[in-house]
Amino acid sequence: MSDSAIIDLSDVRFRWPGGTYFAISVDKLSVREGETVLLLGESGSGKSTLLSLICGTILGNSGTVVIGGTEIKQLSGWFRDRFRAEQIGVIFQQFNLLPFGSVLDNILLPLRFAPERRKNCRDAPQQAVELCRILGLPDGIEASKAANLSVGQQQRVAVARALIGHPPILIADEPTSSLDETTQANFLDLLFEQVRAQSSTLLMVSHDPRLSDRFDRVVHMSDFVKVERHAT
Numbered sequence: 001m002s003d004s005a006i007i008d009l010s011d012v013r014f015r016w017p018g019g020t021y022f023a024i025s026v027d028k029l030s031v032r033e034g035e036t037v038l039l040l041g042e043s044g045s046g047k048s049t050l051l052s053l054i055c056g057t058i059l060g061n062s063g064t065v066v067i068g069g070t071e072i073k074q075l076s077g078w079f080r081d082r083f084r085a086e087q088i089g090v091i092f093q094q095f096n097l098l099p100f101g102s103v104l105d106n107i108l109l110p111l112r113f114a115p116e117r118r119k120n121c122r123d124a125p126q127q128a129v130e131l132c133r134i135l136g137l138p139d140g141i142e143a144s145k146a147a148n149l150s151v152g153q154q155q156r157v158a159v160a161r162a163l164i165g166h167p168p169i170l171i172a173d174e175p176t177s178s179l180d181e182t183t184q185a186n187f188l189d190l191l192f193e194q195v196r197a198q199s200s201t202l203l204m205v206s207h208d209p210r211l212s213d214r215f216d217r218v219v220h221m222s223d224f225v226k227v228e229r230h231a232t
Helices: 047-055 078-086 103-113 115-119 123-132 152-163 182-198 210-213
Strands: 005-016 020-032 036-040 063-067 088-091 167-173 201-206 219-221 225-231
Touching: 005 047, 005 123, 005 201, 020 047, 020 201, 036 167, 036 210, 047 063, 047 088, 047 167, 047 201, 078 088, 078 103, 078 115, 088 152, 103 123, 103 152, 123 152, 123 201, 152 167, 152 182, 182 201
Parallel strands: 036 201, 036 219, 088 167, 167 201
Antiparallel strands: 005 020, 005 063, 020 225
């Protein structure tokens, strides 16, 4: 694990536009390169907004968000999208697979937007098939439509999509919320094995403190994020 920060937020403030006032303030959040961090917070604590700020899908009204040494507010929209695709693999809570695309299509999708990440795949389809095998998916599943998969299989495909091309940062948004305890443990075993194999940084958001022992560090949203809300 490196001592240098790969994710660094300082004095960030963001307010959602619209009729309902919801704003968050982040004094400081820093994640070291190669670190695994669990971000704990209840519903409404600003977890999704924080992840959107880190990914650059929204920009703070003030403060700095530095990812891999780059201040993302300084990037134009197109370059920010490209930068996110290169630097961050995301495992969404609802998986966000293309239902009528094949498993292979879904896994390879990020590489279309990330040429540097694509260079890490000499044979991208074969790497996708290998990730499926490592993650315990059945042989030949790469040809199946995503819509025909079980929830557990969809989850593993979402992980493979996040891992393909070895992005330096993995962000997981409540990926175990729909799993029973045994399936959750098996899933985390596989995820952490791949995080170590790729020397990735992992930031996982959850409301479940039982996951804490798995991570290098546990951070509570209430310790560094202030949420303001009221109807207007």
